[in-house]
């Protein structure tokens with residue numbers, strides 16, 4: 001973190017949470033937002049779009065500004081010391097609507113990248129735009145026509161595009177990766193709402209309302225001021241792989257919600273005394289709890305002990321594998337325990353299983369677990385000392 005923001009952080013310590021236009025505290029704004037997301041999730045899913053009320057509330061409830069430092073009008077969620085608050089926000093929004101959780105995760109990631117690798121002026125420009133309602137995100141995936149950057153007389157020319165870009169049409173300050181002669185660059189773009197947005201290929205099983213589409217950026221020219229950091233910064237460790245805990249936290253929200261809905265259904269149908277159902281309930285509760293523990297450990301490690309880079313990456317990779325396994329087990333168990341009603345719309349169980357199953361597909365899961373295994377094999381410490389868990393902080 002650069003000096004000016006480190007100083008800002010110091011000044012922030014002990015400062016009260018900033019209330020946005022509503023005058024409410026961050027926790028109550030988060031709750032209001034999550035309630036709204038849950039309320040609109042079925043409609044958004046049916047129409048495969050971000051609900052207009054959600055798009056508006058992202059700004060009016062100060063959700064977009066929340067990751068920013070307190071001085072920039074935020075709730076400081078992206079500060080290392082607030083890792084637990086960010087985790088809770090990702091989990092809470094994920095529990096309400098995984099698609100909106102995905103958007104918030106990308107937004108928080110982009111803010112972190114610009115703060116980490118950009119100049120003060122670039123960060124302030126982004127913070128100002130966010131304060132005015134702009135959403136950001138990270139568009140890294142390339143398709144058949146990968147995005148390329150080349151120097152021209154009046155700046156830098158973009159050719160090609162991005163695919164699997166969440167929030168397309170809504171995200172107007174996307175951070176995109178592009179190949180160049182010097183290596184991979186990060187570019188902060190400014191788009192008009194819906195500019196160049198193509199959602200025609202987004203026909204997934206779930207996550208329909210995450211507006212994940214493609215964008216052709218060919219012909220766009222950007223200035224030097226739009227280039228963030230040095231070549232290769234995007235994939236710099238431990239932050240690149242270590243940051244995987246954030247999407248795991250959103251997944252965790254989805255799986256916790258599934259377990260809550262399953263419990264509610266069992267009680268409503270008076271099926272809670274059945275020994276097979278009891279076994280399923282405890283299996284779900286244990287799986288969700290295990291995932292929560294590992295995700296907290298990975299988040300805490302990256303925030304507070306990022307200098308131990310290899311361990312940070314390995315811990316996040318383990319958390320990924322455990323989260324995926326727990327979610328798959330919960331999805332199967334809840335479906336078997338609830339029966340046909342969980343397959344019939346508009347049951348939230350039906351939608352969340354579809355969304356979670358789709359969103360669980362993240363890049364190179366096998367490699368992530370193999371890398372974690374290699375870390376364990378190369379580590380001389382006994383397993384009990386490998387991670388230095390601090391149980392008090394993890395369970396708080």
Ligand SMILES: Cc1cc2nc3c(=O)[nH]c(=O)nc-3n(C[C@H](O)[C@H](O)[C@H](O)COP(=O)(O)OP(=O)(O)OC[C@H]3O[C@@H](n4cnc5c(N)ncnc54)[C@H](O)[C@@H]3O)c2cc1C
Pocket residue numbers: 102106137138139140141163164165166167207210212358359360361362363364365366367
């Ligand atoms: C809802 C949603 C929103 C998204 N939003 C964004 C976004 O905003 N920005 C963005 O950049 N991306 C986004 N993505 C894309 C995401 O980052 C990944 O690119 C995508 O999810 C990869 O999924 P995959 O299953 O195809 O991965 P893959 O990595 O292709 O994995 C599929 C399988 O192949 C295996 N595998 C991988 N590589 C190899 C190999 N070389 N040899 C053999 N086996 C291999 C894996 O282990 C796995 O078993 C989004 C994805 C989803 C689902």
